[in-house]
Amino acid sequence: MELPVEKNEIYEMTIDALGSNGEGIGRIDGFAVFVEGALPGEVIRALIVNVKKSYGYGKLVEIVSKSPYRVEPCCPVAKTCGGCQLQHFSYEGQLAYKAKKVKDDLERIGGLKNIEDLPIFGMENPWRYRNKAQFPVGSGREGSTEIGFYAKRSHRIVDTQVCFLQNPVNDEIIAIVREFMEEYKISSYDEGKHKGLVRHILTRVGRNSGQIMVCVVINGKKLPYGEVLVERLRKINGVVSVVLNINKDQTNVILGKKVITLWGKSTIEDALGGIIFEISPLSFYQVNPVQTEVLYNKAVEMAGLKGDETVLDLYCGIGTISLFFAKKVKKVFGVEIVPEAIIDARKNAERNGIENASFEVGAAEEVIPRVFDEQGITANVIVVDPPRKGCEQVLLDTIATIAPEKLVYVSCNSATLARDVAILIERGFQVKDVQVVDQFPMTGHVESIILMTYCGSDGKE
Ligand SMILES: C[S@@+](CC[C@H](N)C(=O)[O-])C[C@H]1O[C@@H](n2cnc3c(N)ncnc32)[C@H](O)[C@@H]1O
Structure with missing residues (x-):
């Protein structure tokens, strides 16, 4: 099949998105071309340097029409270093882009219709934020x-x-x-x-x-x-x-x-949030502590807790979300695959005098179906915060069988989030609220939280 671009040729294109590494994505007759340094909304000319079956890479040659959000990076190695990718994009532009990206993924991949523009929590100072x-x-x-x-x-x-x-x-x-x-x-x-x-x-x-x-x-x-x-x-x-x-x-x-x-x-x-956490080198701990508090507080708020709930915190790391919830509910059960993180989680509960949180090591997609089969586990609220690849289908199926009133999905990858949301909607859930949180300024990564409620297969709550 003949491709619409040829290597070593220059093409003009409009950039309509950013890739996961912050590269601009333009299209020639629908064929995606990744161009480093190009920003959404810009019309650019790029030299095609590499062509694959369904996409290609271009080198930015000329900006024909510049984004109003284009700025000079402050870091002297911003153009070569891969540590961050969006220093040439004003922070205002980054926030607007990220909120739109989550909305677009939920519509395109998740099948949701006519979502209103999504709110995003940005940082007052988006520099020096990593821990x-x-x-x-x-x-x-x-x-x-x-x-x-x-x-x-x-x-x-x-x-x-x-x-x-x-x-x-x-x-x-x-x-x-x-x-x-x-x-x-x-x-x-x-x-x-x-x-x-x-x-x-x-x-x-x-x-x-x-x-x-x-x-x-x-x-x-x-x-x-x-x-x-x-x-x-x-x-x-x-x-x-x-x-x-x-x-x-x-x-x-x-x-x-x-x-x-x-x-x-x-x-x-x-x-x-007033809870002390012990963190070992092998354990996951969110990298942006300022926004992590914002994220967790919003997750708790979205869950609309009354105080008598049983909560499952899946992919719980060192128990951070679990302990945020534990203060406000009857009990929490956390599951995490890294044994060192669960050791930290148990110590963290003890250290903070929290007695209503328990933890188990294992893959969520193995532990939850097993515990459901053996003990018929129930939950009013389930929180999932998986890695970038999202949740395994077997876990989503079991969550639908448990049928919690509320599911709070925290995600660092809106594409896999949208994919999982589509599956959950098929299984009887409805999306009630979405909040985007910028955990990773100057990079193309986006964090978001979705609240879903279970309506049952007949769609009634
Ligand atoms: C995005 S982190 C979230 C951790 C925690 N909720 C937090 O906010 O710090 C995802 C966590 O999932 C864990 N993980 C990865 N695959 C898993 C699986 N199949 N089952 C359970 N946990 C898993 C990782 O080790 C990591 O701690």
Whole structure:
């Protein structure tokens, strides 16, 4: 079949969307072309550099008609670094785009009709918001240590001294690790050869506690002169934990399973909504604490709780949503696949004197159908907050069989959210409310919450 574009030719197109990596998407006779740096609403000319069966990639050659939302990025490496993708898009433009994206996905994929424009909660200050950084480590041409972020669509490291999305303390941590590695000739990991020691530096900063964890991910058993690095890192105000993570696999997955505490605690603490959480390096914890409180409070509000509910929190991580709900309901049961996160969740409940929350390790799509078959579990409210791939169909089927009055779906991927919403509507649910929350300024990612109610197969509530 003849494709509407040819490699090495230049085409004019209107950009009508952004891809998941923030690239503009234009169409030539319906054929999607991804163009980095182009913004929705712009008319551009792009050189086609790669053509696949159903889509292609173009290089931005000229902006024929510029978006009113186009701005100059403040970061000197914004054009090359893949850490964030939308610094050339004003924050106002990003918010408007994200709200529209969720609406479009719900209509196009979810089959909902004529949704009104969706509300979005943005940030007052959309910079320096991240509490977690994962810096890849590599070697420069002259053997220097490079620590930064991967370049766009590649694993080439863009050496970074400052990142405007991260807590400023990271700039200090990275400078110390860089100097330590060069002084003690500690090798950086080479992905291609699967050789060298230090792979990543992961940091976590508790926004409300001020506690900081530094985790050095190594392709080996031991970090030579680790005690020197510890001595230097300890001088940073707030550092309470320095850990090693062992990852000897040839993989893109950043963390291995084994964690060794070099100094201090094996976890850090943070507080959200007056609840104290303990967070281990392997556990998921939302990266934007300011917006996480906004998100969780909205999820609780949408659930319209009376106080006597039984709540299932599926994909519960370290029990954050569970404990937010536990204060307002009869009991909560959380399910999560990462064992370390469930250890944290149980400790967190105990630590905060919360006795009506229990947790189980396992895949939600296995635990819930099994518990339903064995114990006939019931729930008034079910909360799901799955990873980007969304929920397994078997879980959605079981949720429909449990038939909770309310389902609160928290999602970081509006396409899989819309797909699951379509399935849930077929199974008897109706969408009652949608709220978009910007958890990830300067990136193309969008978080949203949907409230659904169960109406039964006859559609009556
Ligand atoms: C988006 S996070 C949400 C975590 C938590 N609700 C929060 O707000 O911090 C998704 C969580 O699902 C977990 N997960 C992934 N696949 C899972 C599965 N099949 N069953 C249960 N949990 C899973 C991940 O480990 C992660 O903790």
